[in-house]
Amino acid sequence: MSNSGWAVELDHISKEFRGTAAVRDVSLRIADGEFFSLLGPSGCGKTTLLRMIAGFELPDRGEIVIHNVVMGDTPPHQRDVNTVFQSYALFPHMSVAENVAFGLQMKHVNKREIATRVQQALDMVQLGSYGERRPRQLSGGQQQRVALARALINQPEVLLLDEPLGALDLKLRKEMQLELKGIQQRLGITFIFVTHDQEEALTMSDRIAVMDAGQVLQVGGPTEIYERPTFRFVADFIGECNFLPGSVVAVENGSATIQTSGGLQVTGIAPQPVAVGAAVVLAIRPEKVRLIEGDRPAGVNLFPVKVERVAYIGSDTRIIVRLPDGAPFDVWEANTVSTLDPNQYYTPGDEVFLAWTPQNALVLRH
Amino acid sequence: MLSARTEHRRAWWQASPAMIWLGLFFLAPLVLIVLYSFQSRASDGTVAWTWTLENYAKLLRDGSFWRTLWLSTWIALVVTLITLLISYPLAYFMATRPKRWRSALLFAVMLPFWTNFLVRIYAWKVLLGNNGVINQVLAGVGLEPIAIINSQWAVLLALVYGELPYMILPLYAALERFDWTQMEAAHDLGAGRVQAFTRIMLPQTLAGITAGAILVFVPTVGTFAVSDILGGTDGFMIGNLLDLHFRSTPNWPYGAAISMLFMLLLLGAIALYLKATREETDGENPG
Structure with a gap:
């Protein structure tokens, strides 16, 4: 068997449910040993895509290849992938150890080896002494670990995770994110991770596919997805973003100047080529702009604004300002100096200047 | 707060209709059948009130x-x-x-x-x-x-x-x-x-x-x-x-x-x- 280096290849996959397209013509290649996330809002098709890789659903069109083997209609129990379910789907009538042993029993591994490997798997998820318990005697986080051990003990080539951290509280979720990432790096198994939580995807992934309405909009590493989104949807879904709609008035090597509908002239970089006259949006993240007090300085992308609302949230201060045309605009300023002096913070009604460097703003097609 | 004893007594009171019901329609007939089974047969086939184990002895051989x-x-x-x-x-x-x-x-x-x-x-x-x-x-x-x-x-x-x-x-x-x-x-x-x-x-x-x-x-x-x-x-x-x-x-x-x-x-x-x-x-x- 020749090895292409791809763990999973999706080739023009489409799936409909009762006439509604759930996944539309998705092609992806996921590398061996990669932590790959499918990120998107609920109903975007990410779970359907995962279920097709697992074999619970078959694609209407297209081909799924796992480690160079074309899956066709191979049933789930004959695929070398395992799944961690959103609801964990632990077997309530079995002990934790029996749950974890189930996959090896199905493969007729001998009893002594099963016992050893079950203990190793439970130790790996720090539940070494919980083997005799029933799943319902465990907390949500512990059940999640059992589900992980139950899948990983089979040493699958690819582990599929369907929003596995969704039911955990925030603190536990952060812990599990690090732990999952650690386990993935230690074992070198390909993880395909479905989530709607952008922060989770950014923290853990080598690469992320952002999905909307059954389609993959952009695939890339966390910085690429965050810093160079190619669609308005991606910029909007991942992190916070200000959007100024307008049309292109000038284009010059990689950057574009647009006239906003509010009458401002702004410049940003254009990740994809745009033509003069095209309807676009300028996308600019609230932490990538500055507020300047005092006299008007010189420069482009500089506008007088009025502070409307100020929210102090500890690490940042989040400020809403009004542009000259009256549109609201979010600005986040990092609180880099520790002070109680009220004059160091903005107050509503302050008149200041809003500025950004052109490389911090993106000209995106709709 | 009611004492455990009062609580207990009240529970009995509340359960009493059910008790009477069960007693009349479930327990009483059952007790009657138990009693019948240890009596001998009257000439008309009903119960003559004399105690015996004969019914069970006969049953085991029947x-x-x-x-x-x-x-x-x-x-x-x-x-x-x-x-x-x-x-x-x-x-x-x-x-x-x-x-x-x-x-x-x-x-x-x-x-x-x-x-x-x-x-x-x-x-x-x-x-x-x-x-x-x-x-x-x-x-x-x-x-x-x-x-x-x-x-x-x-x-x-x-x-x-x-x-x-x-x-x-x-x-x-x-x-x-x-x-x-x-x-x-x-x-x-x-x-x-x-x-x-x-x-x-x-x-x-x-x-x-x-x-x-x-x-x-x-x-x-x-x-x-x-x-x-x-x-x-x-x-x-x-x-x-x-x-x-x-x-x-x-x-x-x-x-x-x-x-x-x-x-x-x-x-x-x-x-x-x-x-x-x-x-x-x-x-x-x-x-």
Whole structure:
């Protein structure tokens, strides 16, 4: 068997449910040993895509290849992938150890080896002494670990995770994110991770596919997805973003100047080529702009604004300002100096200047 | 805050209507039967109030009692097994339909209850009789008639028909609250259809099977009307034996003894059965 280096290849996959397209013509290649996330809002098709890789659903069109083997209609129990379910789907009538042993029993591994490997798997998820318990005697986080051990003990080539951290509280979720990432790096198994939580995807992934309405909009590493989104949807879904709609008035090597509908002239970089006259949006993240007090300085992308609302949230201060045309605009300023002096913070009604460097703003097609 | 004692007394008061009800209609007849079984027979077949153990001594030697008990048990076991084999796939089918279909299907299962049970048994007599509907149809297409009426087979058929809902309902209840993603999890971990069923679904629906089996077995083993109407001498069951001793050729004390022994054997069997299945279902998700 020749090895292409791809763990999973999706080739023009489409799936409909009762006439509604759930996944539309998705092609992806996921590398061996990669932590790959499918990120998107609920109903975007990410779970359907995962279920097709697992074999619970078959694609209407297209081909799924796992480690160079074309899956066709191979049933789930004959695929070398395992799944961690959103609801964990632990077997309530079995002990934790029996749950974890189930996959090896199905493969007729001998009893002594099963016992050893079950203990190793439970130790790996720090539940070494919980083997005799029933799943319902465990907390949500512990059940999640059992589900992980139950899948990983089979040493699958690819582990599929369907929003596995969704039911955990925030603190536990952060812990599990690090732990999952650690386990993935230690074992070198390909993880395909479905989530709607952008922060989770950014923290853990080598690469992320952002999905909307059954389609993959952009695939890339966390910085690429965050810093160079190619669609308005991606910029909007991942992190916070200000959007100024307008049309292109000038284009010059990689950057574009647009006239906003509010009458401002702004410049940003254009990740994809745009033509003069095209309807676009300028996308600019609230932490990538500055507020300047005092006299008007010189420069482009500089506008007088009025502070409307100020929210102090500890690490940042989040400020809403009004542009000259009256549109609201979010600005986040990092609180880099520790002070109680009220004059160091903005107050509503302050008149200041809003500025950004052109490389911090993106000209995106709709 | 009320004292534990007052609390306790109040609980008794609140329960008293139920106590009186049970005492009058459940306990009193039972005590009466126990008493009867230790008396000798009066000349008219009722009870002469002289104490004796003779009824039980006679019963242990009575071949016809043990034969009838064996036939009743055999029929009840077969009926339970057949209803289970029919009901499980049916309940599975119902539980996997979309929600709006399920209540309609449940309604269909319970529809026969709207007609009197005796009427339905007489309908079977009409269907199965030697000149009944089925045999007329068979004759019409030139086939040999079947002689099923007045046999244990007719009893069996009608009992399976009548008891089916009592098996379907607890199985449906068990399957409806079953978490189906567990089947996907089992497949995902390498289990084929058969293994996923026997290792995951069956153990978790065992409580429903147990409930259904008891609900079907107990009324079936003690049935009277069905075997009386459809069974003839071939389908003579415990219920008919009791009828004989209390009505046709009265010997109330002996009938009472049969009733007592039968009840004790039945309770013993059910206790053993529950013990066995409880060990199996231990640890199953309650509720």
